[in-house]
Amino acid sequence: MSEVAPVTATSRPSAPRASARTAGGVILAVDHISLAFGGVKALTDISFDVREHEIRAIIGPNGAGKSSMLNVINGVYRPQHGTITFRGVPRHDVNTHEAAAQGIARTFQNIALFKGMSVLDNIMTGRNLRMKATFVEQALWIGRARNEELANRHKVEEIIDFLEIQHIRRTPVGRLPYGLQKRVELARALAAEPVLLLLDEPMAGMNVEEKQDMCRFILDVNEQYGTTIVLIEHDMGVVMDISDRVVVLDYGKKIGDGVPADVRANQAVIDAYLGVAH
Amino acid sequence: MDDTLGTFPRRLMHHAAVRPRHAATREKDLGIWQTWSWSDVAAEVRALACGLAAQGFGPGMHLAIIGDNRPRLYWAMAAAQCLGGVAVPMYQDAPANEFVYVLNDAAIAYAIVEDQEQVDKMLEALPDVPTLAHLYYDDPxxxxxxxxxxSYEALTALGRDYDRAHPGFFDAAVAAVKPDDVSVMLYTSGTTGKPKGVRQTHAAFLAAADGSVEFDHLTPDDSVLSYLPMAWVGDHLFSYAQWMACGFTINCPESGDTVLTDLREIGPTYYFAPPRVFENLLTQLTIRMEDAGRIKRAVYRHFMAVARRCGADITAGRPVAFGDRVQYALGQLLVYGPLRNVLGMSRIRVAYTAGAAIGPDLFRFYRSIGINLKQFYGSTETCAYICMQPDGAVKLDTVGVPAPRVDVKVAPNGEVIARGPMVLKEYYKRPDATAEAIDADGWFHTGDAGFFGDDGQLRIIDRAKDVGKLTDGSLYAPNYIENKLKFFPHIKEAVAFGQGRDRVCAFVNIDMGSVGDWAERRNLAYSGYADLAAKPEVLAMVGQCVEDVNAALAADPNLAGAQVARFLVLHKELDPDDDELTRTRKVRRSFIAEKYAVLVDALYAGRKTQHIETEVKFEDGRRGVVAADLAILDAKMFPRAVHAAPAGSPPRAEKAAA
Structure with missing residues (x-):
C-alpha cells in the first residue's frame, strides 16, 4: 500500500511527460585521466562527470578508448594520471573489489557468465558481496546463512520478474540464445543493487526486437531503481533516444560532450565518424 | 442450488461463508505460489467493488478487463458484477487499433488492465474512444x-474508505443483483465480419457451470490452471463460472512462457485446452523422443504400440485381453506414468478439449496413456457447451450427448440447433443478428452441420455454410480436410479450397519448430521460415502427408471425391496480426482466398510455380514485404474404395447432403 496516488476522477488518462527523469548532483567525476600501455596512449587527459540518476553514453569509433574508460572507473586499469571522484571521495585509483563494494556494477562486451550454471545461480553470484555468513555457516545451513539466502533469493526473484526471464530460471546459461544471455548479465549486475551501472555495449549483436526490449529494460532500471547508468553503445539511434548526455572519444581524447542534439551537430564528432582527409 | 445463490456475487459470499480458509486463487509470484482463500478473495472483491462505486461505476455499466490471467483481473470481473455491472474481457494480445472497435461498441468508460503494455495500448486507442475516462492497472x-x-492499490484503498463511510452499501448492491441481469459480455472472435458482443446473464452462465459441475462430479477440492485468454468463453466457463459455481481453486501461471512448468508444479485435477495446446505438447514430446537414446526410443515405441492397441479401452473401462493388460501395467510404470508426469497431467481426473476438431490420432494418444480426455461442443452464444461426452462413452468422432438442461436437435436443413437456459440473451446493439440466431421458438442456430448417431451422440461435420460440393457433385468439407492435414506434427495450418471448383487444392503452413528440428537432424541448412518452406525435401515430406490424407479420404465413399489434387507450401506463417487467423486461431478461409488470389489461381490454372509478394506486420508494429517463388505440386490421389466404409467410421456425409 506504499504508493497510493490521488485518484483523479475528472482528468482523462494520459501518457507520461516527455522526460520524467530529474538528474541530481554529480555522482562520478573523472578528472584529467591519462592511461597508457607502454607507448600506446589509450586515454589522454579525459575529464567528464556523471550526474545522479542520469543515463550517460560514451561513444566513439573502434579503439577510441571507451572500454578502457569503463575499466578505469571500476578499477580494472590504473591510470597514470588523474583522479576519479565517486560520491564525493576522490582517489587516484581503486581496485575492482572496492569499486563493487561502493556500488559500481558492470556488464561486459563479451558475455562473462558461468555457462554451466543456471540463470538463477548466475544472478545469485551478483549477491555475493551482500552475504555475510561464514563458509561454515553456509555449508551447514545454520546461523545467518538461512535468512540471508532467503532474503537474497527474494531480491533475485524480483530482478527475474523485472527482466521477464522467469521461464529460463532453471536453464543453464550456455543453452540460451545471445540476447537472453545479455539480459541475464544485466540481471546479475542489478543483483548487486548498484548505485552506478556500467554497461559495455549491452545491445551488440542483437536484432531490432531484442534491442527494443533491452532499451526498455535500461530505461525501467533507471526509472524504477534510480540507478545511474553509463553505457557504451554503437547504435546511434539507441544512444540518441535513451541517453541524457553523451561523451565522445576518439583516439583516447575527448572530442565532444553534451546533450544528444549538441553532439549530433558537433563537427569534430561528424569528422571522427565519417573520417576526414588529412 | 437454490435461488438465493442465483448470481455470481452471492456465490462468492456463499463460499466466503462456507469455506473461508479454502484456497480460491493461487498465483506464482517471485517464484513462489501465493494463495488467497475464499475470504481473502471476498475481501478483495469488496474493496475493489467499493472503489469502483466511489468512482461512479454502477448497475448496467461495462468494465473492460484486459491482460493475462491475473487473480486481480478475475476479481475485477466479480467486483463489476457485485455492482450489477457487466464484465467485458478483451483479448490481451490484440493491437490498439483492434481494441478501438470493441471499446467503442461496448461504450467502455471504465477499464482495468494488467500492466504498462496494456496501458500504452489503451492510451493509443484513447483519442478514438471518447467514452473512456477511467483506467486502472494491476502491475505498477x-x-x-x-x-x-x-493503481489497483489506490483503487482498493479508496474502496475501503468508501466502505467505511457507507456501511451496508456493498451488501445492498450485491442483494440488488438479479439472476436475469447480464453478467458478462464476450466478443465473438469474428471468423465472419466484425466481432459481436454476446450478452450472457448470471442465470445462463451459472446454469452452464452447475450443469457441468454435476455432469463431471467436480468438487471444491479440484484445481485448474487458468492460462487461456480471459476473453474466450472457454476460460470464462472453466476459470470463472465453474470456479464460482463449485468453489474449487484456480491457479494463475507466472507468465505465458512458464505455463508448462507451472502445469507440472500444480498438477491440476481438471484441465481444459483447445486442440492446438494438446497438439503442441505432443509435438514437443515427439521431438524430445526423437532426440532420446536408442534404448529409450525402443521402449517408448513398444509401449506406445501397446497403448494404441488397448490403452483407450482400458481408460474407458472396457474389457481387454489379459496379456495386453499386463503389458499395459508394465507400460504404466515405464512410460505412461512418467509421460503424464512430464506433461503435468498426473492428477488429472477430467480433461476437455473443444474449440476446434481434434485429430483422431491426437485424441487417441492422450486417452491411451490414461488421460480422461473428452470433447464437448458449443459456442460463445451457449456459454461454451451444449453437448458433452459422459465418462465411459467417449468416442473419437462425436462431441457427446446433450448436456443437462439443454435441448439439442438437428434442423431439417442439417443445422444443429439448441434451446436452454444458457442460450445468449442477445447480441449487444445487434437486434438483427439476435433475430437471425434465435428463432421465434427460442432455438439458437449454431451454424454447424451435424447429425445424431444411433448412440444418441452428436457428430459435427463442418460449418453449415462451408460444406459444399465440387462441380462433379462430390461432397466437400474443407474443415474436415484441413483438420486431417493439421494432425501431422509438421503441418501447422492448412487451408482447403474447392467450393464450386472441379477439384480440391490446399495451402499448407509448416510448423517451424517441428520441421526445423526435422531439417536439423537431416543436416539440411536453411536461413529462415521462407527458405525452409521452399526446400524440395520439405515439399516432398509435405507431399507424403497430403498423400496419406488422400488415402484416408479415399476410404470414405462419401468424401473420396474430394481428395487434395494440388497443394503448395506457404512462404509465411498465417498470423492473426495479418488478419489471416482469428484471435482464437481459426483460419479465415475467404480472407485468405482473397489475399492470396494469385496463388489460388495458380493452383487451379495448373502452373508449376508462382511468384508472390505479401505484406506482413511484424510484432513491433512495423510492416514489410516478403516475396517468394512458390512451387506448386500435384498430389497422388487414390481411387474410391470399392468396399463400404470400415466399421466405426459413420456415414458422415449422408446427413450433411440431406
Missing amino acids: RGLRNYSGVT
Whole structure:
C-alpha cells in the first residue's frame, strides 16, 4: 500500500511527460585521466562527470578508448594520471573489489557468465558481496546463512520478474540464445543493487526486437531503481533516444560532450565518424 | 442450488461463508505460489467493488478487463458484477487499433488492465474512444510518471474508505443483483465480419457451470490452471463460472512462457485446452523422443504400440485381453506414468478439449496413456457447451450427448440447433443478428452441420455454410480436410479450397519448430521460415502427408471425391496480426482466398510455380514485404474404395447432403 496516488476522477488518462527523469548532483567525476600501455596512449587527459540518476553514453569509433574508460572507473586499469571522484571521495585509483563494494556494477562486451550454471545461480553470484555468513555457516545451513539466502533469493526473484526471464530460471546459461544471455548479465549486475551501472555495449549483436526490449529494460532500471547508468553503445539511434548526455572519444581524447542534439551537430564528432582527409 | 445463490456475487459470499480458509486463487509470484482463500478473495472483491462505486461505476455499466490471467483481473470481473455491472474481457494480445472497435461498441468508460503494455495500448486507442475516462492497472512497473491512471492499490484503498463511510452499501448492491441481469459480455472472435458482443446473464452462465459441475462430479477440492485468454468463453466457463459455481481453486501461471512448468508444479485435477495446446505438447514430446537414446526410443515405441492397441479401452473401462493388460501395467510404470508426469497431467481426473476438431490420432494418444480426455461442443452464444461426452462413452468422432438442461436437435436443413437456459440473451446493439440466431421458438442456430448417431451422440461435420460440393457433385468439407492435414506434427495450418471448383487444392503452413528440428537432424541448412518452406525435401515430406490424407479420404465413399489434387507450401506463417487467423486461431478461409488470389489461381490454372509478394506486420508494429517463388505440386490421389466404409467410421456425409 506504499504508493497510493490521488485518484483523479475528472482528468482523462494520459501518457507520461516527455522526460520524467530529474538528474541530481554529480555522482562520478573523472578528472584529467591519462592511461597508457607502454607507448600506446589509450586515454589522454579525459575529464567528464556523471550526474545522479542520469543515463550517460560514451561513444566513439573502434579503439577510441571507451572500454578502457569503463575499466578505469571500476578499477580494472590504473591510470597514470588523474583522479576519479565517486560520491564525493576522490582517489587516484581503486581496485575492482572496492569499486563493487561502493556500488559500481558492470556488464561486459563479451558475455562473462558461468555457462554451466543456471540463470538463477548466475544472478545469485551478483549477491555475493551482500552475504555475510561464514563458509561454515553456509555449508551447514545454520546461523545467518538461512535468512540471508532467503532474503537474497527474494531480491533475485524480483530482478527475474523485472527482466521477464522467469521461464529460463532453471536453464543453464550456455543453452540460451545471445540476447537472453545479455539480459541475464544485466540481471546479475542489478543483483548487486548498484548505485552506478556500467554497461559495455549491452545491445551488440542483437536484432531490432531484442534491442527494443533491452532499451526498455535500461530505461525501467533507471526509472524504477534510480540507478545511474553509463553505457557504451554503437547504435546511434539507441544512444540518441535513451541517453541524457553523451561523451565522445576518439583516439583516447575527448572530442565532444553534451546533450544528444549538441553532439549530433558537433563537427569534430561528424569528422571522427565519417573520417576526414588529412 | 437454490435461488438465493442465483448470481455470481452471492456465490462468492456463499463460499466466503462456507469455506473461508479454502484456497480460491493461487498465483506464482517471485517464484513462489501465493494463495488467497475464499475470504481473502471476498475481501478483495469488496474493496475493489467499493472503489469502483466511489468512482461512479454502477448497475448496467461495462468494465473492460484486459491482460493475462491475473487473480486481480478475475476479481475485477466479480467486483463489476457485485455492482450489477457487466464484465467485458478483451483479448490481451490484440493491437490498439483492434481494441478501438470493441471499446467503442461496448461504450467502455471504465477499464482495468494488467500492466504498462496494456496501458500504452489503451492510451493509443484513447483519442478514438471518447467514452473512456477511467483506467486502472494491476502491475505498477514503469507507470510511475503516467497521469490520470490509477493503481489497483489506490483503487482498493479508496474502496475501503468508501466502505467505511457507507456501511451496508456493498451488501445492498450485491442483494440488488438479479439472476436475469447480464453478467458478462464476450466478443465473438469474428471468423465472419466484425466481432459481436454476446450478452450472457448470471442465470445462463451459472446454469452452464452447475450443469457441468454435476455432469463431471467436480468438487471444491479440484484445481485448474487458468492460462487461456480471459476473453474466450472457454476460460470464462472453466476459470470463472465453474470456479464460482463449485468453489474449487484456480491457479494463475507466472507468465505465458512458464505455463508448462507451472502445469507440472500444480498438477491440476481438471484441465481444459483447445486442440492446438494438446497438439503442441505432443509435438514437443515427439521431438524430445526423437532426440532420446536408442534404448529409450525402443521402449517408448513398444509401449506406445501397446497403448494404441488397448490403452483407450482400458481408460474407458472396457474389457481387454489379459496379456495386453499386463503389458499395459508394465507400460504404466515405464512410460505412461512418467509421460503424464512430464506433461503435468498426473492428477488429472477430467480433461476437455473443444474449440476446434481434434485429430483422431491426437485424441487417441492422450486417452491411451490414461488421460480422461473428452470433447464437448458449443459456442460463445451457449456459454461454451451444449453437448458433452459422459465418462465411459467417449468416442473419437462425436462431441457427446446433450448436456443437462439443454435441448439439442438437428434442423431439417442439417443445422444443429439448441434451446436452454444458457442460450445468449442477445447480441449487444445487434437486434438483427439476435433475430437471425434465435428463432421465434427460442432455438439458437449454431451454424454447424451435424447429425445424431444411433448412440444418441452428436457428430459435427463442418460449418453449415462451408460444406459444399465440387462441380462433379462430390461432397466437400474443407474443415474436415484441413483438420486431417493439421494432425501431422509438421503441418501447422492448412487451408482447403474447392467450393464450386472441379477439384480440391490446399495451402499448407509448416510448423517451424517441428520441421526445423526435422531439417536439423537431416543436416539440411536453411536461413529462415521462407527458405525452409521452399526446400524440395520439405515439399516432398509435405507431399507424403497430403498423400496419406488422400488415402484416408479415399476410404470414405462419401468424401473420396474430394481428395487434395494440388497443394503448395506457404512462404509465411498465417498470423492473426495479418488478419489471416482469428484471435482464437481459426483460419479465415475467404480472407485468405482473397489475399492470396494469385496463388489460388495458380493452383487451379495448373502452373508449376508462382511468384508472390505479401505484406506482413511484424510484432513491433512495423510492416514489410516478403516475396517468394512458390512451387506448386500435384498430389497422388487414390481411387474410391470399392468396399463400404470400415466399421466405426459413420456415414458422415449422408446427413450433411440431406
